[in-house]
Amino acid sequence: MVPSMLDAVVVGAGPNGLTAAVELARRGFSVALFEARSTVGGGARTEELTLPGFRHDPCSAAHPLGINSPAFRALPLERYGLRWLHADLPMAHPFPDGSAAVLARSVAETAASFGPRDAGAYRRLVAPFLPRWDTLIRDFMSLPSTALPRDPLTLARFGLAGLPPATALMRRFHDERAQALFSGLVAHVMAPLNGLATGAIGLVFALAAHARGWPVAEGGSQSISDALAAYLKDLGGAVHTDYEVKRLDDLPPARAYVFDTSPTALARIAGFGGYYDHYRYGPSVFKIDYALDGPVPWTAPEARIAGTVQIGASRAEIADALRAASREGRAPEKPFMITVQPSVADPTRAPEGKHVFWTYGHVPNGWDGDLTDAIERQLERFAPGFRDRVLARATAGPAEMAARNANYVGGDIACGAASGLQLLLRPRLTAFPYRTPHPAVFLCSSATPPGPGVHGMSGHNAAKAVWRRLRQR
Numbered sequence: 437m438v439p440s441m442l443d444a445v446v447v448g449a450g451p452n453g454l455t456a457a458v459e460l461a462r463r464g465f466s467v468a469l470f471e472a473r474s475t476v477g478g479g480a481r482t483e484e485l486t487l488p489g490f491r492h493d494p495c496s497a498a499h500p501l502g503i504n505s506p507a508f509r510a511l512p513l514e515r516y517g518l519r520w521l522h523a524d525l526p527m528a529h530p531f532p533d534g535s536a537a538v539l540a541r542s543v544a545e546t547a548a549s550f551g552p553r554d555a556g557a558y559r560r561l562v563a564p565f566l567p568r569w570d571t572l573i574r575d576f577m578s579l580p581s582t583a584l585p586r587d588p589l590t591l592a593r594f595g596l597a598g599l600p601p602a603t604a605l606m607r608r609f610h611d612e613r614a615q616a617l618f619s620g621l622v623a624h625v626m627a628p629l630n631g632l633a634t635g636a637i638g639l640v641f642a643l644a645a646h647a648r649g650w651p652v653a654e655g656g657s658q659s660i661s662d663a664l665a666a667y668l669k670d671l672g673g674a675v676h677t678d679y680e681v682k683r684l685d686d687l688p689p690a691r692a693y694v695f696d697t698s699p700t701a702l703a704r705i706a707g708f709g710g711y712y713d714h715y716r717y718g719p720s721v722f723k724i725d726y727a728l729d730g731p732v733p734w735t736a737p738e739a740r741i742a743g744t745v746q747i748g749a750s751r752a753e754i755a756d757a758l759r760a761a762s763r764e765g766r767a768p769e770k771p772f773m774i775t776v777q778p779s780v781a782d783p784t785r786a787p788e789g790k791h792v793f794w795t796y797g798h799v800p801n802g803w804d805g806d807l808t809d810a811i812e813r814q815l816e817r818f819a820p821g822f823r824d825r826v827l828a829r830a831t832a833g834p835a836e837m838a839a840r841n842a843n844y845v846g847g848d849i850a851c852g853a854a855s856g857l858q859l860l861l862r863p864r865l866t867a868f869p870y871r872t873p874h875p876a877v878f879l880c881s882s883a884t885p886p887g888p889g890v891h892g893m894s895g896h897n898a899a900k901a902v903w904r905r906l907r908q909r
Contacts, residue, residue: 440689441688441689441690441691442466442467442468442688442689442690442691443460443465443466443467443690443691443692443906444457444460444465444466444467444468444690444691444692444693444694444902444906445467445468445469445470445687445688445690445692445693445694446460446467446468446469446470446693446694446695446696446880447469447470447681447687447693447694447695447696447697447705448470448471448472448478448695448696448697448843448881449469449470449471449473449476449477449478449661449665449675449677449696450477450478450479450480450661450696450841450843450881451478451479451480451660451661451664451890451891451892451895452478452696452880452881452882452892452893452894452895452898453469453471453478453694453695453696453880453881453895454469454476454661454664454665454668454696454892454895455507455508455664455892455893455895455896455899456694456696456880456895456896456898456899456902457469457668457673457694457895458511458664458667458668458671458673459507459895459896459899459900459903460694460899460902460903461668461671461672461673462671463903465903465906466672467668467671467672467673467674468673468674468675468676468688468690469668469673469674469675469676470676470679470681470687471675471676471677471678471679472678472679472680472681472842473677473678474677474678475658475661475677476661476662476664476665476675476677477657477658477661477662478495478661478696478841478843479495479496479657479841479843479849479890480493480495480496480657480658480660480661480890481493481494481495481656481657481658481661482494482655482656482657482658482659485725485830486725486726486727486827486828486829486830487727487827487828489786489787489790490727490785490786490787490790490792490828491655491656491784491785491786491792492656492725492792492794492830493656493657493658493725493776493778493794494723494725494832494840495657495723495837495840495841495849496657496889496890497652497657497776497778497794498650498651498652498743498744498776498778499520499650499651499652499653499657499660499890500526500641500644500645500648500649500650500651501640501644501889501890501891502520502651502653502660502889502890502891503520503644503648503649503651504569504573504644504647504648504891505577505891505892505893506570506573506574506577506578506893506896507891507892507893507895507896508660508891508892511664511667512667513660513663513664513667514663515667516662516663516664516666516667517655517659517662517663517666518653518654518659518660518663519653519654519659520649520651520652520653520654521651521652521653521654521781521782522649522650522651522743522781523741523742523743523777523780523781524741524742525538525539525540525738525741525742525743526539526540526541526645526649526650526742526743526744527539527645527650527742527743527744527745527746528736528738528739528741528742528744528745528746529613529616529617529620529745529746529748530734530735530736530738530739530745530747530818531612531613531616531736531749532749532817532818534735534736535613535736536549536736536737536738536739537549537550537613537614537616537617538738538742539617539621539641539642539645539650540645540646541645541646541649542646543558543559543562543563543566543646544559546558546642546645546646547559549613549738550609550611550613550614550617551611551613551614553610553611554608554609554610554611554613554614557608557609557610557614558608558609558614561597561605561608561639562639562642562643562646564590564593565590565593565594565639565643566643566646566647568587568590569643569646569647570647571586571587571590572587572590572591572594572643573640573643573644573647574586575587575588575590575591576591576594576636576640576886577885577886577891577893577897578886578893578897579867579869579885579897583897583900594636594639595636597635597636597639598633598635598636598637598639598640599632599633599635599636600633600635601629601630601631601632601633601634601635602618602619602622602629602630602631602634602635602637602638603629603630603634604635605618605635605638605639606618606619606629606751612750612751615751616748616749616750616751616754617746618638618642619638619748619751619754619755620746620748620754620772620774621637621638621641621642621746622634622635622637622638623746623748623754623757623758623772623774623798624637624641624774625637625850625854625859625887625888626718626719626721626758626761626762626798626850626853626854627758627854627855627859628755628758628759628762628763628855629751629754629755629758631855631856631859632855632856632857632859632860633859633860634859637854650743650744651743651781652743652776652778652781652782654782654784655782655784655785656778656785657890660890664892681705682705683705683706683707684705684706684707684877690876691876691906692876692877692878692902692905692906693706693876693877693878694878694879694880694895694898694899694902695877695878695879695880695881696843696880696881696895697842697843697879697881698842698843698845698851698852698881698883699711699712699715699852699863699879699881699883700712700715700845701842701843702872702877702879706872706874706877708872708873708874711872711873712863712864714864715852715858715862715863715864715883716852716853716858717801717845717846717848717851717852717853718762718801718848718850718852718853718854718855719761719762719798719799719800719801719848719853720761720798720799720800720801720802720803720833720834720837720844720846720847720848720849721796721797721798721799721834721837721847721849722767722771722796722797722798722799722803722805722806722807722808722811722831722832722833722834723794723795723796723831723832723837724794724795724796724808724811724829724830724831724832725792725793725794725829725830725832726792726793726794726795726826726827726828726829727786727790727791727792727826727827727828727829728786728790728791728792728793728825728826728827729790729825729826729827730789730790730791730825731777731780731791731825732745732775732777732791732793732815732819732822732825733819733820733821733822733825734818734819735818735819735820736818739818739819740780741780742777742780743776743777743778743780743781744774744775744776744777745775745776745777746772746773746774746775747771747772747773747774747775747795747814747815747818748772748773749770749817753770753772754772756768756770757770757771757772757797757798758772758798760798761798761799761800762798762800762853762855765800766800767797767799767800767803767805767807767810768797768798768810769810770810770814771797771798771799771807771810771811771814772797772798773795773796773797773811773814773815774795774796775793775794775795775815776793776794776795777791777792777793777794778792778794779791779792779793790827795811795815797810797811797814799833799834799847801834801845801846801847801848802834802835802846802847803833803834803847804833804834804835805833806831806833807833808829808831833847834846834847835847837849843881843882843883849888850882850887850888851881851882851883851888852882852883852887854887854888859887860885861885862883862884862885862887863879863883863884868901869884869885870884870897870898870901870902871901875905876905878898878901878902879898880894880895880897880898880899881894882894884897884898885897
């Protein structure tokens with residue numbers, strides 16, 4: 437029997453909305469979730485975008501923050517079909533001469549790939565944090581308003597290393613190999629290298645690889661979302677798809693409403709006027725999903741066995757590409773690219789002997805051009821003969837990315853610029869980012885801390901704020 441008034445209604449079935457709903461249902465609250473699309477998933481979906489039998493992830497594909505997420509690790513998602521699969525190397529960063537730096541599970545292997553002048557500097561950088569990683573990532577991805585730090589001294593030490601710009605942290609390194617790889621890590625959130633706290637971004641991605649790797653989900657990223665939805669249903673929560681919410685009156689009565697949406701959409705639905713007018717959206721991506729007749733013909737052997745491959749010939753080339761997309765309003769001639777080759781770890785993603793391949797380059801928000809040629813010219817620099825392997829491609833610029841996921845305003849897959857104070861304090865300058873002008877309405881999307889990524893921690897943190905309100909009442 438459906439209660440006359442629910443405890444909580446969640447709008448948006450991305451990883452954060454699903455996690456918020458699960459956290460509330462686990463604590464005995466009645467929960468219903470509403471999703472505009474026909475399936476759950478948000479940024480964690482899997483579809484046959486090119487040819488039959490080729491299963492692609494339209495957005496997130498590799499999940500260093502997912503496997504390390506305190507929220508996901510506390511849930512029995514393996515019982516509902518989630519299985520993490522690892523390539524031999526979490527990540528490789530090849531160079532035009534056929535060599536590569538790597539981010540391996542082993543700190544020693546990673547340091548050795550940087551060369552003798554930087555190996556010791558890298559080991560000293562990660563050594564204080566890796567033994568305390570589980571506590572550090574929990575503290576880093578939470579807030580004092582939702583959870584007091586368990587290890588404030590390590591968190592403070594991490595802040596000293598990570599709060600300065602990545603350009604300052606990279607002064608520890610002498611050679612191009614370490615600087616280029618670390619620049620690429622920062623660029624995963626499309627943040628300028630000289631921005632506040634960008635050193636922390638690169639350091640978190642590196643530590644995540646050493647702790648548990650950068651895996652893919654068996655069968656595709658949809659497996660993460662499906663596991664969360666299945667667990668929610670077992671807890672008694674209801675999931676409604678094909679249900680677009682345009683205003684609060686479209687939803688059933690509830691004591692709390694939780695939105696996994698962009699701040700812009702929340703303001704429109706809840707009638708908040710200009711409450712989020714100062715929130716900034718960042719650059720977009722131009723993404724291509726490929727069906728390949730064989731593996732990518734990387735020149736660097738390390739890239740052939742890596743789950744993720746970063747493409748940027750140098751720190752300067754990566755910085756130029758970020759600056760073009762985020763500050764100069766133009767598409768870079770040599771885009772920095774993140775590529776993922778899921779079928780290296782998960783052969784079920786493509787027919788036997790074939791492969792799926794995923795890549796994007798950064799472009800300005802709302803850009804309406806075609807980056808296909810620039811992307812493939814970059815790939816040919818590091819994998820000559822790549823075009824000969826292409827069976828089919830599915831391209832998506834900013835408009836298509838926004839059409840797939842309404843949270844990607846202007847194609848911004850981070851749901852908000854990850855630069856300046858907004859990297860740390862989003863969506864507004866407040867100690868209570870999940871609250872809104874209405875005491876019963878909350879925001880849980882990646883527009884709230886800790887920000888973008890498939891990790892569910894924004895939903896987890898928001899759920900804490902919600903259940904505290906529900907218990908008080």
